[in-house]
Amino acid sequence: MQKLKGILLPTLSLLMICLVCAGLLAFTNGFTKEYIEKAEKEQILNMLSSVIESDRFSEQKEYSTGRGEPYPYYDAFDKDGNRIGRVLITSTNGYGGILRLVTGIDAEGKVTGLKILELHETPGLGSKVNSESFLNQFKGISRELILSKAGNTGASLGQVGLIDAISGATVSSGAVSSCVNTALEVNALIEKGAN
Amino acid sequence: MAKTKVSPLETFSKGFVKENPVLRLVLGTCPALAVSNTMVSAIGMGIATIMVLVMTNTIISALKKVIPSKVRIPAYIVIISTMVTVVQMLVKAFLPVIYDALGVYLPLITVNCIILGRAESFASKNSVALSILDGLGMGIGFLAALFSISLIREFVGGGTILSGIQSLLPFLSGSSFNGVDVASAVSQYTALEPIKIFILPAGGFMVFGFLMALVNRINHKKGKPSVELGCGSCKACDKEAK
Numbered sequence: 001m002q003k004l005k006g007i008l009l010p011t012l013s014l015l016m017i018c019l020v021c022a023g024l025l026a027f028t029n030g031f032t033k034e035y036i037e038k039a040e041k042e043q044i045l046n047m048l049s050s051v052i053e054s055d056r057f058s059e060q061k062e063y064s065t066g067r068g069e070p071y072p073y074y075d076a077f078d079k080d081g082n083r084i085g086r087v088l089i090t091s092t093n094g095y096g097g098i099l100r101l102v103t104g105i106d107a108e109g110k111v112t113g114l115k116i117l118e119l120h121e122t123p124g125l126g127s128k129v130n131s132e133s134f135l136n137q138f139k140g141i142s143r144e145l146i147l148s149k150a151g152n153t154g155a156s157l158g159q160v161g162l163i164d165a166i167s168g169a170t171v172s173s174g175a176v177s178s179c180v181n182t183a184l185e186v187n188a189l190i191e192k193g194a195n
Numbered sequence: 196m197a198k199t200k201v202s203p204l205e206t207f208s209k210g211f212v213k214e215n216p217v218l219r220l221v222l223g224t225c226p227a228l229a230v231s232n233t234m235v236s237a238i239g240m241g242i243a244t245i246m247v248l249v250m251t252n253t254i255i256s257a258l259k260k261v262i263p264s265k266v267r268i269p270a271y272i273v274i275i276s277t278m279v280t281v282v283q284m285l286v287k288a289f290l291p292v293i294y295d296a297l298g299v300y301l302p303l304i305t306v307n308c309i310i311l312g313r314a315e316s317f318a319s320k321n322s323v324a325l326s327i328l329d330g331l332g333m334g335i336g337f338l339a340a341l342f343s344i345s346l347i348r349e350f351v352g353g354g355t356i357l358s359g360i361q362s363l364l365p366f367l368s369g370s371s372f373n374g375v376d377v378a379s380a381v382s383q384y385t386a387l388e389p390i391k392i393f394i395l396p397a398g399g400f401m402v403f404g405f406l407m408a409l410v411n412r413i414n415h416k417k418g419k420p421s422v423e424l425g426c427g428s429c430k431a432c433d434k435e436a437k
Contacts, residue, residue, distance in 0.1 A: 014266045017262070017274065021273050021274065021277035024281065025277055032285060035288035036287050039289075043291060125391075
């Protein structure tokens with residue numbers, strides 16, 4: 001009897017603790033659920049409207065090129081319901097891990113803005129790609145990008161589509177350019193499919 | 196620790212310097228180093244840890260008679276992980292930016308040795324009131340350690356102080372204060388650049404070592420005996436000693 005008690009008592013008290021804890025978790029989950037969903041939606045909306053000016057966005061859609069993972073994208077509409085652009089999420093490997101980027105592209109296929117979602121580049125070097133002056137270079141571009149290093153800057157050659165790499169961070173700069181290139185490519189493919 | 200009479204004030208304040216969990220007991224160093232490259236995430240982590248620590252200390256101390264000693268460790272872990280998950284959901288719902296900044300280190304509070312260490316060596320042997328004080332004191336000590344490490348790292352390594360504070364204190368979002376950018380102010384006059392290594396992991400270890408030496412020095416000067424490292428005060432060792 002004593003032995004049985006020695007086994008049962010710890011088991012039962014542990015069971016009780018687990019039950020109470022599970023109940024508490026269920027309660028907190030129910031309470032915070034709608035706030036979490038609201039915060040996530042707000043975050044997505046902030047991200048989308050930071051790259052393209054629009055009155056309304058579609059739900060998330062996906063486009064598969066047939067190789068690799070499908071690309072998530074959102075259509076952007078003006079207040080009359082005309083499609084004025086598209087926001088695409090693309091990613092590639094940077095210097096320190098995956099680099100994820102949202103690109104806004106208008107109806108003419110020009111880049112309207114970029115925002116980096118995920119960045120693991122070296123702080124102080126590669127992380128500088130997340131600066132306004134670097135990202136603003138991409139605005140208005142519609143053709144494939146070429147990365148240029150010091151010496152033959154895009155401005156000096158007077159060419160559109162030439163991006164000045166950040167010194168000491170060629171790989172990271174290249175990763176951003178390649179994300180934008182992919183976004184432009186995928187956007188063109190979606191357009192082709194839509195027409 | 197529990198055998199000698201300790202005043203409530205002493206219970207509360209010992210975590211600040213004398214038994215600072217990070218700099219003296221060397222507990223919870225992984226989160227302390229990982230999130231201390233910016234002050235905002237360090238403060239967020241510190242506050243989250245205080246909340247969890249006070250909650251777990253209270254519950255474990257209240258249940259100390261109910262929990263059989265054979266299954267006390269699994270019981271503690273269940274209670275701790277529940278509290279961490281509760282805090283995690285709350286942070287995710289109301290401070291999503293902090294949730295992103297803390298990343299994986301928020302759920303990892305579960306295995307932060309400070310929490311289990313206080314549960315085992317203090318809350319399981321003392322009254323609820325004293326355990327709350329102990330949790331608060333130790334939590335503030337943890338926050339203070341993270342604050343000092345991150346202040347040095349962010350200032351020397353990034354050239355900013357409290358950069359992005361608006362994400363932590365939403366009521367500031369109307370004002371123009373969003374941290375001090377010392378580096379860009381200084382760079383107008385000189386070619387001084389922040390020392391980047393301090394926001395990298397290696398710099399974290401350096402700052403950690405310097406601060407540890409400083410706190411040891413303060414305690415040494417006061418003539419306080421050095422803290423015994425290890426789990427000298429926990430139940431398992433008490434039993435062996437008997």
